[in-house]
Amino acid sequence: MTRRKMFMRMITASLVRRRSRMVVALLAIAVGATILSGLVTIYYDIPRQMGAQFRNYGANMIFLALGSEADFNMDSVNEAVSHIDSSNLLGVTPFRYETVRIHEQPVVAAGTDMKSAQVTSPYWHIEGQWPDSDKEVLVGKKMAELLGLKEGDSFNVPFVVQEDPDSVLNLGIDMKVSGILDTGGSEEDYVYMHMADLEELAGATERLDVAELSVSAAQDELKAYAETISEKVDGVSASLVKRVTQSESTVLKKLQALVFIVTVVVLILTMICVANTMTAVVAERRKEIGLRKALGASDKGIIWEFMGEGLLLGGIGGLIGSFFGFAFAQFVSIHVFGSSITFQPLLLPVTIIVSIVVTGLACLMPVRNAMDIDPALVLKGE
Amino acid sequence: MSLLELKNISKIYGNLKALDDINLKVEKGEWVAIMGPSGSGKSTLMNIIGCMDKPSVGEVFLDGKDISKESARSLTEIRRDKIGLIFQQFHLINYLTAVENVMVAQYYHSMPDEEEALEALKRVGLGDRAKHLPSQLSGGEQQRVCIARALINHPEVILADEPTGNLDETNENIVLDIFRQLHEEGATLIVVTHDPEVGEVAERTVILEHGRIKSDKQNEDFGKQI
Structure with missing residues (x-):
């Protein structure tokens, strides 16, 4: 078995066999990705939706x-x-x-x-x-x-x-x-x-x-x-007809700016939430980190293992969030604008990549802090 | 040349001397029990021998190389390559199966090999429990997985900290039998224990008190029980 296969076996085992713990982290990522993907869908669909609304003004x-x-x-x-x-x-x-x-x-x-x-x-x-x-x-x-x-x-x-x-x-x-x-x-x-x-x-x-x-x-x-x-x-x-087109343009810009700000705030909140969850996940695994260090794992190796788990979670959360985000955007579109929206295929990889990057950044600090764990102290249970 | 040699080792925490001028030699293939009451410095000595801590004063030679001044990274590499650790609380990764726990040690050492890991488990009598999670194993079985993990990379020294501390008598005997077998095969065993029965079965017993070696003697009955 190659080291890469063992690496994947360890991180998937951690996600699958510790699912009750990981579900919490996954939920945090998926909810963030859902809102993010939904808001971005709405952000890009606003001109079309509002354009249709503005057409009522002649x-x-x-x-x-x-x-x-x-x-x-x-x-x-x-x-x-x-x-x-x-x-x-x-x-x-x-x-x-x-x-x-x-x-x-x-x-x-x-x-x-x-x-x-x-x-x-x-x-x-x-x-x-x-x-x-x-x-x-x-x-x-x-x-x-x-x-x-x-x-x-x-x-x-x-x-x-x-x-x-x-x-x-x-x-x-x-x-x-x-x-x-x-x-x-x-x-x-x-x-x-x-x-x-x-x-x-x-x-x-x-x-x-x-x-x-x-x-x-x-x-x-x-x-x-x-x-x-x-x-x-x-x-x-x-x-x-400038009174129409200029009003449209102004309202659209303000609406898009509003959605953009909300999106950024959600992104930051998601990162804080994921970072908190990952901090808890790392904290409860201090002994495991100590054991891995005692068995000869390098700091870099442990960082990659925890980051690997985080990134896999980010990917899965992003995938779930993409679909729920579309459902969220569709709900908003139908109830606010009265028309449906079409799925943007590009948003799927974008949401997954953003979720992976956000989760990766959120994991980085708790995992780096975990490197200070002294294997001797942890294994003694002190 | 001794496999392990400690020269004038002291470990000082503020005003406390956890170890005070320890001199100790362990030869290749020896089975040494380190005993002593709580606070005698057993764990500190084990951490230094196990490359998880450095002495405040003195030198530690492992396989002829002074490791007392090595960086943390070098100590990790030495620990990975030369030392097999067995813990009182087993410390298995709870979401990995028995065989995967053994393979983790291979993963950090060189290349994971499931067949070899299974062989190590068979050697400690757990061939049929390889796919079980730690939660599905008894305390004795978990300790035997821990032993298989310590043996898998063929270390120079097997370092066991209270290996029978959490076991019942039956499982204690199973573990001691495995140690006897390892000793016969030429393994170097250093067992830290406060249990006189575990100390007595070793080839040599070192007793610590207040951070100093109180006694260091060969066990006259060694070999007779086998």
Whole structure:
């Protein structure tokens, strides 16, 4: 039998046959590794989780016409969107604004894609329901008060551009209010209708005024997308909605800093806890250390044996902690953010290595102190 | 040249002289019992012979080499290579089996060899108890494992501290029989004991009192009991 095999036989025998003692140490390491691995998982998942939460505050990128407005249409928007990673793109909503007359008053009507608008503007509060079929509109709350409209009311909107300009009759289109839009913002000054209805009223041109996008990405990544699009797509100027992206960035940084500090504190507490446990483990084995010295073990040899046990414990604790840490992170994610997280394979070796290093450092001091044990005194039981 | 020679050894702790000018020679193959009441300096002498302590004054020659000025590290190496220790309280590692306890001594000395360790256990009558943990062995059996561990590296000197102190009469006789057998095979035995019966079976008895050698005599009945 080689010395290495005997070394492994001794340290595994110590862990397996002294399991009632070692379970305490293993528990300390595994709990530390669990919290550590869980917090690191949350730390790295916060941008994604919070990004999804922040998307409830509306679009974070807009496309505007650059140069000739005629060149800004769905084709150029689609070309610009192709530069954004599809897995990050939650929605694109085009808007075209025209002035129409309702109850003889000039009103700004916005033609849009209602389904996309629900994705990019989830914070819109509708009294009633989103327009489902043609000729149904959303009326902003202020505009509804001005025009005296409420949910379910019908009204006529004359054509802006008539097919026959010489005709005296302008029958327009009859529309129905499906809901009142309440946002507390400028959206309350508009009437929102399907793009096809606005084209029918104001003439079918492909021209757009603005496109709003909801993209799940960090501020730096969004900036990079915007720069690439502005550079590579003719007629499109991409910019960030700074009040959204900057708030996101600030909150994210603060949250990550908080989790980072908690992680470091947990790491230190784990090290203290493991060091305490290992000190107790070494203390109760003073006679064994004395015996090993009496049998001719060098200080270095004994340090390696105890460190070997500690490192093996660290590895096992880290492995257990990795899986429980993921379960912990999953629990937090589901209960706090309402969505699940995916297992990060890289975190498994990282947690194990960190646990081994922390346990190794925690073992070092008690084991070094154990080197002062005089075999003669210990073996006499003094 | 004697295997072990102590020249004018004293061990002083503050105002206390645990050993006072001890001179002692042990020849190769000798069986020496060191006896004396509590506080006579037996354990201090054993620690010095066993390279676990150094004298305050004097010289210790083991196999012709003065080891009294050696560093702690050198003493560990000498102890590992030349001395086999047997303890009153056995001091087996409680989570290792009997054979593994024997192999630990091999591990620190040279290379573990399970077959050889099993042979050592068979020699002390424990071939069938090799895979048992110390907690599953009787006191006598634990002491025999301790003896097998002390013998495994073929030491120059076997140093036993009260080897029968925790044993009943039956097991005491078993251990003394093993010592007789070792002596016949030429082993050098130094046994520290306060038990007159254990002292009487040795070839030579050295009696300590107040840190000095009170008497040093050959046992006239030695060999007759065998």
